Amino acid sequence: MTIINFKLNNDLIEYEIKDHWTLLHLLREEMGLIGTKEGCGNGECGACTVIVDKLAINSCLYLAIDADKKTIETIEGLASTDGKLHPLQQSFVDNGGIQCGFCSPGMIMSSKALLDGNPDATREEIKHALAGNICRCTGYLQIFESVEAAKHTGGAK
């Protein structure tokens, strides 16, 4: 057991973890944050994407112990406390970027990491940033449109 300290969606967290836990396990199974999804457990699908220190990562491949002293953003942290969706979330809703929704949290987190660092991302840059996030429902087009539309609605800080 090891105690780690990290910032999670603006909350300061101290948590006793087992050294072999992945960040995905910590978030989902221990902390009950079910928004981060496990699609493959092997870093191939991106459903478990969270942002660690501004970088989108596969939380299934990231050890919880490495989250010590880091800033973690998950899908649960995006909407404001009054329930208002983050512009990226709203854009995914409005533009058909969500069907079954299982890939959506990961898609949105990858998109957020992209736009946070590159507010004017082009279609090609969006494709590149989402290359590790698999979606089986949408054929991706409405996802690209969602990200592009969010650039103009505050999705890009």
Added chain:
Amino acid sequence: MSEYNVVGKRIPKIDAAQKAMGRAEYIQDVKLPGMLYGKILYSKHAHARITRMDLSKALALSGVYTILTGEDVPEKMRMGFYKDNPPLKKDKVFSFRDEVAAVAAKTPEIAKKALELIEIDYEVLPGIFDPEKAMEKDSPLVHENTKSNVLKLPWKLHYGDVDKAEKEAAFVVEGRFTTTWVTHCCMGTSGAVASFDAADNLTIYTNTQIPSLAQKDFLEALKAMGLKNKRARVIKPIIGGGFGSKLDTYAYEHIAILLAHKCRKPVKIVFDRPEEFIATSTRQPTVTHIKQGCDKNGKLLFRDIRMVLDNGAHTSWGATTPSVMMMPITSLYRVDNVRYDAKCVYTNNTYSQAMRGYGNPQATFAIESNIDMLAEKAGIDPIEFRRINRNHPGDVTPQNFKITTCGLDLCLDAVEKELRKSGTKEKGVGIGVASLIHVGGGARIYKSDGCGVIIKMDDYGKASVFTGGTDMGQGLDNITAQIVAEELGLLVEDVHVVHTDTDVCPWDVGAHASRSTFVAGNAALGAAKKIKAQLLELGSKELKTTPDSLMLKDRLIFVPGDPEKSMAIDKLLRKIHFSPGGTMLVSDHFFDPINENMGPDYKGNMSMTYTFGVHGVKVRVDEETGKVEVLEYVAAHDVGQAINPLLLEGQVYGGVVMGLGYALSEEVMHVNGKNMNPNFRDYKLFTAKDAVKIIAPVIQTPDKDGPFGAKGIGEPGCVPTAPAIANAIYDAVGVRITTLPITPEKVLAALMEKKKNH
């Protein structure tokens, strides 16, 4: 269309916000108090006898509650089309996918460890993996109790006189086309949580597309377990993708039931990704011999098809896909003389099941590739050839399908217009088209094609709609809400759709055959009409007018043009409920389309209406590497009326990209029955980087029987994609690829072969 307030509008998915927030609960997220975790052990061989099993080490592991084997499965607990497949096999295994033992333990980790401690000895038997070889006389038998590996299924029809038509044809072409295993790849893997109450009633959380039929299967399972007169309640969490993968009940559901009953605790089984690849059912591999002929003017005279399907080791509903393949075979284009003979053959491979299109993509690949060959031989432009032979409204096809609305001509026009914008032909670049027909007005596969809907109005002008239909991401909840809101003069947010629980939702045969918008939509419309009639009747008393002078719109009931005679619908509802002698507003409607089961001769109008479409694609083929690049994609569909264009486009885009994977990259690789690529690294789905621009013209031919004129569109997007690609490759570089997927290796080999022969 402008006459509607809600129908035809791009209204975002009702459940999208909770999904965007990570609040939607999938089977992965369901946790019950005291819940145990189940894991399944699969066979180590494709075909073998089990000679010894030792569970002692696994049972001794701390945290293991129980282990079940084939010995523990009740005699009558069987799955599949023939009801001959037990959820755990005893004595003998028939494929690598066969379940041999299952553990329930305190944690998934312990359950997994216990599987490793189970000792099983096998006596390996010879396997058979090629369906054509399995048909040979001296082939080993997959099932010893059968005389032949060929299933006794009578997939055979002959309309007109094919031999005579062939003699009369000016041009005849033939070909052999093969397709392989592909799989649904739902992002949310399969899973179930089974739980019994103190009186042995079952509640099962499972992401099924067939809640009512699953309930029947589970009740039969309970009966087989000796639990008679018990209830089975099926609760659907949010479904992480369906595409046909959840159109049957599966071993993991039955095993969860057995484990939960044995342990007296809830048991959860959720597949990991490799398991999802290995232990769920694929699309059927096919070998198709096709011959078609036309007269000198290009009129199609006959179609002659022989097909072999790899049935795998067990018979599921997948063995009935030839019944749907018959649809394009007899009814895509006008063709009077048709012969079709399909054989499903047992092998020691995985067994197949339903997948988006249900056989139609395989059949259409052969037909539409071969149509291009015929057009070329006849010296007719391929789009023109299709125009000559297209279906027309009012046609009755040889299978007795009654074509009501048909926008195939308009789809051809739309695709041609987009594809032939630039007249110049670049080297290595080519265009290809392919058409489709699919059921768009339900499909009478079972005796019923029905769906029930109940609507209950509350005091606040809101409607709760309980539907038998299933939303698995495609958006039926929206379609239902938009139809009800349109009819009752409400807004979409006033309509709450409940589809999750067999305890409260009415009966339905399932989310298959692109039937939900048409059938569940008509059921919702029927129930809404009954509420509307009540509102108008009761409102007429309040407003002192006649029911037929009243309108419902924008949450109001009113006499148009008379501001005095107007009232908020919620206020009227409160008056209706909250008065002496009051009443409540509840309605129900069961809609069963007027369509027909196929007769013994396979004739019968399977669907009330049919959806048509044409796909066109421009590709560039790299002659050095064989790589095919999709430059443009146009997918035009005749949908009757778009209830929600935003969701409609989503179905088309998603279908097309799934079809592109089928055409170009996806393949479950089996070597002697063993799945060699059970992961997303090696199973090549289209990624965001591979995504292509798709133009999706929507052709509207409002159908008199559809809800507000709508036809089904769930499956068509992936039906003609592969032949459109194959035809474009031929146009680009002159090689005809006849096996899917069309990998660079196959294109390159064909190019080299072509060079050698010139």
